Amino acid sequence: MVSGGPTGRSSVTPGPENSDGPAFLDVYPDVEIDPRTPERRKTIDSVKHDYRLVDTPELRASLIHFLGQQESLCFDSETTSIDPVEADLVGLSFAYRAGEAFYVPIPEDRTEAQAVVDEFKPVLQNPAITKIGQNLKYDLLMLKKYGVEVQGKLFDTMIAHYLIEPEQRHNMDIMAMTYLNYHPVEIEALIGKKGKGQITMREVDVQKVVEYAGEDADVTLQLKQTFAPLLEKDSLYKLFEQVEMPLVQVLADLELEGIRVDTNALAELSATLEVDVKLVQQEIYDIAGESFNIGSPKQLGEILFDKLKVDKNAKKTRTGQYATGEEILSKLEAEHEIARKILDYRELLKLKNTYVDVLPLLISKHTGRVHTSFNQAVAATGRLSSTNPNLQNIPIRTPRGQEIRKAFVPRSDEFLIMSADYSQIELRIMAAFSGDETMSSAFNNGIDIHTQTASKVFHVGLGEVTSEMRRKAKTINFGIIYGISAFGLSQRLKIPRKEAAQIIDEYFAEFPAVKSYMDQTIEKARGFGYAETILGRRRYLRDINSRNMTDRMFAERNAINAPIQGSAADMLKIAMIQINEMMRREQMKSKMILTVHDELVFDAHRDEIDALRERVDHIMKNAIPMAVKMETGIGVGENWLVAH
DNA sequence: GTGAAGCACT
């Protein structure tokens, strides 16, 4: 129903809304996005434009001739669905000069459609022509279905803006209003409001589509002209051109490839979970003395704290309800067996409803595999995210959860799952950035980092570190990455705040370079107003100088975390690009299929296991050379659980 | 439809 894909034209960029509007206006004070003054904004009716229908072989030949002479062209696909796996092409629009555009309808008949698309292959596959577009991954996937492998440099306006303003929205309509003071035609004017009654782009009068799609390509082209100098100004061009743009193609490949899921295993697991959930549910009702909706935090809170009075000091959430989260219930489980049972109930139901019963529904009829969608323009730190389904939060921790991971299997008997992950990537980056001798030498000499930290903080030899000391040290190390506070650590370790503060003091005494690095990072962020990664990716920290202590502390934690988390993301992205290139060059049968922040997953051909392991290992370790060695862990097996 | 609560991962 929508053109341009999930983050394209009319739909909203996924992810949480940014409610801090003031920052938005601070940056572009002269730009009005207030809907109360739309008359100030240009529209298709007030701006001179020339959008043409190209619907005969002669006109297409002429268009293709002109497109072929361009250094760069902007294009956009109109389709029948927001989901590229399900969608059919309705038309393609092109622009290469502001104010002009061309719309090429694609016939409904698949054979005729293919013939028209084929006419544009020489242009789309011409490596000398840069392809400009908004959310190009969508168009690439679409065209791949029609046998077109788009070549040449890419310029994705959505991702350009993601680098320029990571925390703003990258929706084309909003960007047009913000940067061009132009209000594009809304898609609902063509296909109606969403819900039943909404038609597809194919059913819309073609003259209207010409105006809509032409404007789309035209506006995107003008956004490109706006963003290119901004990328340059912020020294983001290299990151854009050498990392983010090549990655678009890699992600399209991963998504198209998909991963096989063992539905039989999930069906069995679902049946087992069903029985177990009912069992636990009844036990809870028996203890409560009545049946109620355990899934309702409101009802559950009333049963636990009003009726059963399991805790007279029950905490409430800011909305006035009893808090019944995991932390609260865990504290109660020693005294009240109902608490443990509720936690069990929640775990089982979560696994069943979120993963076991949903994954089989998401298997594509076309490929028999599950195709996630990676979003490259959501996470403020530079990480990727995964949706429909989210394959970056498949359970691994609990035995039941592990059963789900086992259901991710290779495509056939000739293949195995290979998982390659960076070991302690964020702590290694912290060691490299800070140059801390103790930390760096632990990594470079293969000493367990948590044991090393415990040894220093608790003043014992490496050999005398107990498992309890190591556990605490692990929490401390995580705290370091996240921008530690005494309160946060005390909560995590369940110790008094004073004790936590002492541990932190001790840590900084033993790792002085880490301390000064953190201070410098915050200081730098205060001066620049942003923190940056090793590749210059920025995260603006508008509260870094706030008088509000809470806001400022939050910004300071982000100043610490963003360069670490973001540089790890930079490194994995480069590794992915190089691995993809290597696999193509070597014409491997194996395929890269998933990425999970510090891990890459492959559907690996048995004959290629050794070579793939060696190459992947080498590329990952050397993606971005640092003062501290990077280590990887690579596993192979019959499913994702054993490979990891 | 939207926000909160809760929880899965790194």
Next chain:
DNA sequence: CTCTGGGTGCTTCACC
């Protein structure tokens, strides 16, 4: 004394 570990996405409930 403020009030607190970073980053995501999905499901359910409750309310509009």
